[in-house]
Amino acid sequence: MQLIDGAHVPVVVVGGGQAGLATSWHLTAQGLEHVVLEAESVGSEWRNRRWDSFCLVTPNWQCSLPGFPYDGTDPDGFMVRDEIVGYLESYRQSYDVPIVEGVRATRLEHGFRITTTAGTITADQVVVATGPYQRPSLPRIAERLVVPQLHSSQYRNPDQLPPGEILVVGTGQSGCQIAEDLHLAGRTVHLATGSAPRVARFYRGLDVVAWLDRMGYYSKGIDEFDDVDAVRFRVNHYVTGRDGGRDIDLRKFALEGMRLYGRLLDTDRQELRFADDLAQNLDHADAVSEGIKDSIDAYIAAEGIDAPEEPRYRPVWEPTETPETLSLQGIGAVIWSTGFRRDDSWIQVPVFDGRGYPTHRRGVTSEPGMYFIGLPWQHTWGSGRFGGVADDARYVVDRIVEQRAGVHWIAGLHRTVA
Structure with a gap:
């Protein structure tokens, strides 16, 4: 898929890791037109930023992305790095993901104008799925x-x-x-x-x-x-x-x-x-x-x-x-081994607290139409992992559907807009 400069897309998902792909799966199931922007390639976070002997610390049976539960021969084992990459690549191939790889979002402004390395697009709704391990x-x-x-x-x-x-x-x-x-x-x-x-x-x-x-x-x-x-x-x-x-x-x-x-x-x-x-x-x-x-x-x-x-x-x-x-x-x-910091400097929408952390309830921000997915403890322990991101993605997409139907969610409250 190619990105068309100047195009308008109803929903844009920024990030093509497990959180972004899970969101895309639910959007696809709802029949919502969208595009996933991935700065590198599917699985690159695992492929390029993990050591050779890296493996999951949670059993394989916890790998349960939407519509794609683990079905291998070792459910109680722990996938190593290349198997994790393969799992994500197979998930990407399991449904028709409208993904554009090698395109980085560099600026998100009010009105959901998104500047990327391949041009500028606009959206009605945006899901930020860039993950916690950025800087x-x-x-x-x-x-x-x-x-x-x-x-x-x-x-x-x-x-x-x-x-x-x-x-x-x-x-x-x-x-x-x-x-x-x-x-x-x-x-x-x-x-x-x-x-x-x-x-x-x-x-x-x-x-x-x-x-x-x-x-x-x-x-x-x-x-x-x-x-x-x-x-x-x-x-x-x-x-x-x-x-x-x-x-x-x-x-x-x-x-x-x-x-x-x-x-x-x-x-x-x-x-x-x-x-x-x-x-x-x-x-x-x-x-x-x-x-x-x-x-x-x-x-x-x-x-x-x-x-x-x-x-x-x-x-x-x-x-x-x-x-x-x-x-x-x-x-x-x-x-x-001193961890990572988020880098949301490209986001010019005021949805952050004094520490620079996104203010949200289960991924729904105070800016109507803007959402986060894949944050650690976004809702549960599994929010940033293979085990729980499916539930968060379903919740966020349900809110997207409701907003498109005229229901706005703000800080856990909602109102119907006539």
């Missing part, structure tokens, strides 16, 4: 380091890194998995920890994700939580689906030679300085994991489920002292 976030301390450094989105495999020891900063999902990848390859790894929690892979006979799904956790709307902002911006629990799935236990890595530190504080260009909070960070991660097990135990007891007993986790290593400095001599590279 790599680096701390200012990175400017003062003279060693080679890269963001986690640029990491591919241990062989791309220069000789020497490697410092990984950040213990979210990416940081822990990259540290493990390097550790398994025999590299000496230094890991600066943070406050990210962890979760067990399996407990009492099932994947913990399966237990939480049964317990209704993944269908719980964010408005049911007392601390909405804390939930929306919290760091994901670290765990892995590698080799069939397992825990990531930083204490075990320490026993095997990985060197753990507290939070990175500062540098004088010769050495790095860390906070004295390593033990606290490890204890916090373990406490969250054990708390999840407590909730599973309570659910099993309440429902009378016959599940095998399992001994609780016991720490295999304790820091006897917390190293507070690390010489940069011998460090071959630093990998920053």
